[in-house]
Amino acid sequence: MELPINSTDKITAMAASCFPLARTAATGIEQDVLDLVPHGPKQEARKLVALLRAGKIFDKGILAMLHELVGALDAEVAEGTYETTFYDHSPENVSNETSWSNKRLTPEADRLANALAVLIELYATLSTVHDYLRAEKVLEGLRSAA
Incomplete structure (x- = not known):
């Protein structure tokens, strides 16, 4: 079986890529999250930003903090998602469907979704x-036991 990562250089590069991701995530939190989330998640997000800005991305608890924030943002995005239904009863419509729906985000949910994407990428890479x-x-x- 071949391992997906087969050299120390690759894991080092992956770990190094977490630092710019962390800076981007911290900026996203500051610009798109803090003014849109409730008080509890906001306080945790501020703590996370401070740790990310300090480069403490491999400290114990960072993954848990990211996980909690991702869950909170996901719930907020879901709350800001709505469906728009379109109808077409014209004689030119030859399909069996006379209506269709599109999911849309409120502007606030769209901002949160943008930050969420970066946070998920950071979480996945750190994990x-x-x-x-x-x-x-x-x-x-x-190996030492064998």
């Missing part, structure tokens, strides 16, 4: 780095 490093530790333990 991958953590998983890979955890797997390396387990393998080192198995």
Whole structure:
């Protein structure tokens, strides 16, 4: 079985890519999140921004904070999503469907969705780095025991 990441250089590059992602996420939180979320998530988001700006992206608890914020933003985006239905009863409409719907976002939900995309990318990349490093530790333990 071939591992998806097969060199230390690749994992180092992936870990290094978390830093610019963290800066982008912090900017997104500051510009698109803080003024649109309720008080509880807002306080946690401010703490997360401070940690991300300080470069403490691999500190314990960062993944949990990201996970919580992603969940809060996801709920806010869902709340700001609505459906618009269009109708076409004209004789030129030869399809069996006389109506269709499009999902749309409020401007606030759209801003949150933009920040959410970056936060999810940061969360996924950080998780991958953590998983890979955890797997390396387990393998080192198995090798030393053998």
